[in-house]
Amino acid sequence: AVTLDLHGMARVGVIDIDAGGIAALQAVLKTLHDAGLSAFAIAVATPGGHSGGHIWVCYRDWGAAGDMRAQLAALAPPGAELWLARQVIRLPFGVHRLANTRGWLITQHNQQFDLDIPSQLMHAFTVVHQLRLNDPPPHDCSMTLPAIPTVPTRVSQWASNH
Numbered sequence: 001a002v003t004l005d006l007h008g009m010a011r012v013g014v015i016d017i018d019a020g021g022i023a024a025l026q027a028v029l030k031t032l033h034d035a036g037l038s039a040f041a042i043a044v045a046t047p048g049g050h051s052g053g054h055i056w057v058c059y060r061d062w063g064a065a066g067d068m069r070a071q072l073a074a075l076a077p078p079g080a081e082l083w084l085a086r087q088v089i090r091l092p093f094g095v096h097r098l099a100n101t102r103g104w105l106i107t108q109h110n111q112q113f114d115l116d117i118p119s120q121l122m123h124a125f126t127v128v129h130q131l132r133l134n135d136p137p138p139h140d141c142s143m144t145l146p147a148i149p150t151v152p153t154r155v156s157q158w159a160s161n162h
Helices: 021-034 065-075 118-129 154-161
Strands: 009-017 040-045 051-064 081-083 104-107 112-114
Touching: 009 021, 009 065, 021 040, 021 051, 021 065, 021 104, 051 065, 065 081, 104 118, 112 118
Parallel strands: none
Antiparallel strands: 009 051, 009 081, 040 051, 040 104, 104 112
16 A cells, blocks of 8 residues: 655545445546546455445646645545545555455446456556546645644653753
């Protein structure tokens, strides 16, 4: 798992859908498409009943993570989680630990690829590589992210006390 931002800047955002399966992912993919954004989804169902996935929106350039969060929040369904800054997430094509699967790639044109089948996984790589990258959202839709708390080191604590 990795974080998706660097110093409050990002090139990718993720909408996490926890229920509704492929149909819920397809609905969000359509909403993003209608808004002019290119995206893809990785669908996974776990033994515990989780049936959803991650919708990935990739940008051409670095942009403020707060701006991307605001853009995706305006398009995500109620209850969806947004993954952009200071959070870790499984990357696309990685194996989901609970489900023990890579899942299914779902495109905005409803192409579906079983990522556990090597030939379909390779084709899915090509499809994602050829997706149009989105322009970062304008800076005027920014939402402020909370400050990262700083933890003083023992040396700085000692120095400030002496």
